Amino acid sequence: MAFRSPVGTEDERNKMPIDIWPKTWVDANAWTGNIPPKYLLGKGNWAYHTGADLNMAGDKDAHAPIYSIGDGVVRFAQLVSKTTWGNLVVINHGIVNGKPLFSRYGHVEDMLVAKGQAVKAGDPIAKVGNQFGVFPYHLHFDISTTIQLDKSPTYWPGLDLQSCRHHFVNPRNWLRENHNNSAEKLPDGLGTSGGGLGTNGGTKPDDVKPLPTWYVIDPQGAQVYKEPSLAAEKTVLLPRGTKVTVDVQKGRKDAALTWGPIIGGNLNGQWVAIRKNDGKESYLSTNPPQ
Ligand SMILES: [Zn+2]
Incomplete structure (x- = not known):
């Protein structure tokens, strides 16, 4: 880096x-x-x-x-x-x-x-x-x-x-x-980019955790909604392979689906369905589609 x-x-x-x-x-x-x-x-x-x-x-x-x-x-x-x-x-x-x-x-x-x-x-x-x-x-x-x-x-x-x-x-x-230096320690959760001081603390804000990147794995794409509900207003359809940051900690469940809010970008605060609650089908994954 x-x-x-x-x-x-x-x-x-x-x-x-x-x-x-x-x-x-x-x-x-x-x-x-x-x-x-x-x-x-x-x-x-x-x-x-x-x-x-x-x-x-x-x-x-x-x-x-x-x-x-x-x-x-x-x-x-x-x-x-x-x-x-x-x-x-x-x-x-x-x-x-x-x-x-x-x-x-x-x-x-x-x-x-x-x-x-x-x-x-x-x-x-x-x-x-x-x-x-x-x-x-x-x-x-x-x-x-x-x-x-x-x-x-x-x-x-x-x-x-x-x-x-x-x-x-x-x-x-x-x-x-x-300009060609690198961090000895990246913020929590990002791993390290080079050996170095490792445990040297100082930047461990409790409320800052990096959010994982999710990929749309459904071949039909993932529909984005204004609210976590299939009845809510639809905004855009994200094609398969699209990368989104989703804050699963702030996710919601309705009768059938687990929803997550999108973080950052133009869609900040809008919602996508991550998976069915019965575990039979997922629409998003932290691994890119094959
Ligand atoms: Zn200034």
């Missing part, structure tokens, strides 16, 4: 030597070495900036895809408020260089992931937004090497320089130095 820029074309994100931000992107509030810039949030409201504000000239970055910088599990993905963070995504990448690693993506639109979902480096997670017109289009992106964003995904140190430098790093430098 490797770490890559959260923005740019596939070529730009993978081109060597790694320069991290693609050429056409500018960081409007960049760190200098280990020092975050102080900037004006709003009238008379100064703060230290925890990461990068990634822009392209003239709103060319509007709706640009945003990618997970590395493998991990989504810790947080929801609307915080329309005036502060807007939609916010936080990803737990496990332990890297002996420390926890979290990445955070603010003011985004069209979130494609949900809490608990496993992601790979380079998976699209959202698009660059303008937070309902509050800001120019840009991506606020930061990297934390403590468990602060696990405890508080919206954490903001404001004018506390010491806390800002304790919890956050220069994101461009970190990505430059670690």
Whole structure:
């Protein structure tokens, strides 16, 4: 596994030597070495900036895809408020260089992931937004090497320089130095990507468990419904072989079927039948169809 820029074309994100931000992107509030810039949030409201504000000239970055910088599990993905963070995504990448690693993506639109979902480096997670017109289009992106964003995904140190430098790093430098590094330990359930420190704890949030990927194995496909009932409104038919993340812990049973809610993507919160309760027939499986 490797770490890559959260923005740019596939070529730009993978081109060597790694320069991290693609050429056409500018960081409007960049760190200098280990020092975050102080900037004006709003009238008379100064703060230290925890990461990068990634822009392209003239709103060319509007709706640009945003990618997970590395493998991990989504810790947080929801609307915080329309005036502060807007939609916010936080990803737990496990332990890297002996420390926890979290990445955070603010003011985004069209979130494609949900809490608990496993992601790979380079998976699209959202698009660059303008937070309902509050800001120019840009991506606020930061990297934390403590468990602060696990405890508080919206954490903001404001004018506390010491806390800002304790919890956050220069994101461009970190990505430059670690672009070919890998996690010693991925978040619980994702296994390890290389030997290393193994049991070094620190990122074991109890409520973040990766959800398994399910495959549609029924040759007829799987019908998606608004509610867990055959009488509910139908939305789309997923063809055999389609991959979906389903939270079986939140599943429901009716008289005949076991249902599960789909997590992430356009179908987030809609329902599919997993199997018949009598065990005679399954529609989804965690193994791909043969
Ligand atoms: Zn910012």
